[in-house]
Amino acid sequence: MMDWSDRHCRYLFRLLAPNARLYTEMVTTGPLIFGGEEQHRRHLQFSAEEHPVALQLGGSDRDDLARATKIGVDWGYDEINLNCGCPSERVQRGAFGACLMAEPSLVADCVKAMVDVAPSHIPITVKHRIGLDYDERYSFVRDFVGTVADAGCKVFIVHARNAVLKGLSPKENREVPPLRYDVVSHLVRDFPALTFVLNGGLTSAAQCVDLLDESTSTPPILRPHGVMLGRAAYHDSCCLTQVEQALFGTPVRTREAIIEKIIEYTAREIAATKHRSHPVRVRDVARHTLGLFAGQVGGKAFRRMLSDPLLLAENDPELFRRALPYQSQYDDHRQPFLDAMAG
Numbered sequence: 001m002m003d004w005s006d007r008h009c010r011y012l013f014r015l016l017a018p019n020a021r022l023y024t025e026m027v028t029t030g031p032l033i034f035g036g037e038e039q040h041r042r043h044l045q046f047s048a049e050e051h052p053v054a055l056q057l058g059g060s061d062r063d064d065l066a067r068a069t070k071i072g073v074d075w076g077y078d079e080i081n082l083n084c085g086c087p088s089e090r091v092q093r094g095a096f097g098a099c100l101m102a103e104p105s106l107v108a109d110c111v112k113a114m115v116d117v118a119p120s121h122i123p124i125t126v127k128h129r130i131g132l133d134y135d136e137r138y139s140f141v142r143d144f145v146g147t148v149a150d151a152g153c154k155v156f157i158v159h160a161r162n163a164v165l166k167g168l169s170p171k172e173n174r175e176v177p178p179l180r181y182d183v184v185s186h187l188v189r190d191f192p193a194l195t196f197v198l199n200g201g202l203t204s205a206a207q208c209v210d211l212l213d214e215s216t217s218t219p220p221i222l223r224p225h226g227v228m229l230g231r232a233a234y235h236d237s238c239c240l241t242q243v244e245q246a247l248f249g250t251p252v253r254t255r256e257a258i259i260e261k262i263i264e265y266t267a268r269e270i271a272a273t274k275h276r277s278h279p280v281r282v283r284d285v286a287r288h289t290l291g292l293f294a295g296q297v298g299g300k301a302f303r304r305m306l307s308d309p310l311l312l313a314e315n316d317p318e319l320f321r322r323a324l325p326y327q328s329q330y331d332d333h334r335q336p337f338l339d340a341m342a343g
């Protein structure tokens with residue numbers, strides 16, 4: 001997610017969800033192909049803990065995408081994903097993102113070029129919408145998936161709503177077009193050899209379990225094979241942890257333990273980057289942690305402290321500990337996230 005899922009954010013996500021697959025922000029091919037070492041580091045650096053981590057590319061030129069894929073593979077990414085779902089006008093001016101859904105053969109060409117340069121264990125995947133503008137014909141997305149799959153894409157991440165290319169902002173495009181999960185079920189039915197990950201509007205572990213659970217009445221074949229969470233994972237760490245717990249049975253860390261890891265990580269990053277032109281600062285990490293105490297007693301004060309320009313200017317990782325909600329009176333943060341769910 002642009003401006004959100006940078007490497008610091010992904011490090012936090014990894015602590016919260018050890019089994020999740022993480023995705024970078026969309027990176028356009030230009031800075032990778034023409035940028036130097038600093039641009040590469042800015043867009044591609046990740047911590048070893050982040051694996052499995054996927055690089056999402058934005059572009060529509062097959063040769064550029066092939067070169068960017070090769071660079072991503074060399075940096076050690078576990079998957080390269082092509083963005084065919086972003087509706088922003090800026091992205092449309094570059095002729096990529098969601099508008100690519102209108103050109104399935106071009107996407108297929110790009111995917112083929114990407115598959116050709118990637119080793120077979122690094123999948124080339126596509127994230128897309130279920131339609132464009134107000135066209136709700138299922139045949140549109142079915143034909144798109146069929147054409148792109150023939151080029152070698154086996155995994156599709158489906159944001160289960162249309163993209164409206166004119167007249168809606170990117171934010172409205174994540175809210176206004178109705179969600180239609182049934183379209184994903186139809187894709188699962190029509191392409192049994194492919195993998196479909198459902199995205200859009202998921203906000204709870206119960207919802208994810210319900211969508212994936214093969215023991216309920218819907219025939220298993222209609223289930224998506226995975227779920228992707230965006231906004232809920234970012235704004236509410238508890239939700240992400242509960243999804244991890246529900247799907248993988250992972251014992252859950254306390255918030256306090258997460259904060260300890262974040263302090264260590266931030267100190268390490270500050271030290272490692274202090275001679276760079278853009279050294280890591282506490283604020284770079286802090287801005288992603290504001291959802292850690294969402295809905296908890298003391299959460300507001302935690303967020304206030306970690307957003308306070310004067311406190312952040314001290315650039316001391318201990319700020320995270322100082323921001324922990326008052327411990328003797330409110331010790332919710334000591335409870336595993338799961339307890340919050342049980343309650």
Ligand SMILES: Cc1cc2nc3c(=O)[nH]c(=O)nc-3n(C[C@H](O)[C@H](O)[C@H](O)COP(=O)(O)O)c2cc1C
Pocket residue numbers: 001002003004024025026056083085086127159174199200201202228229230231232
């Ligand atoms: C701030 C923000 C940035 C986003 N950037 C990207 C992006 O770079 N690439 C992408 O495929 N989707 C991007 N998205 C869309 C999300 O990946 C996701 O498809 C969408 O928010 C719906 O899922 P959700 O309801 O779980 O949030 C972005 C969403 C937000 C809120």
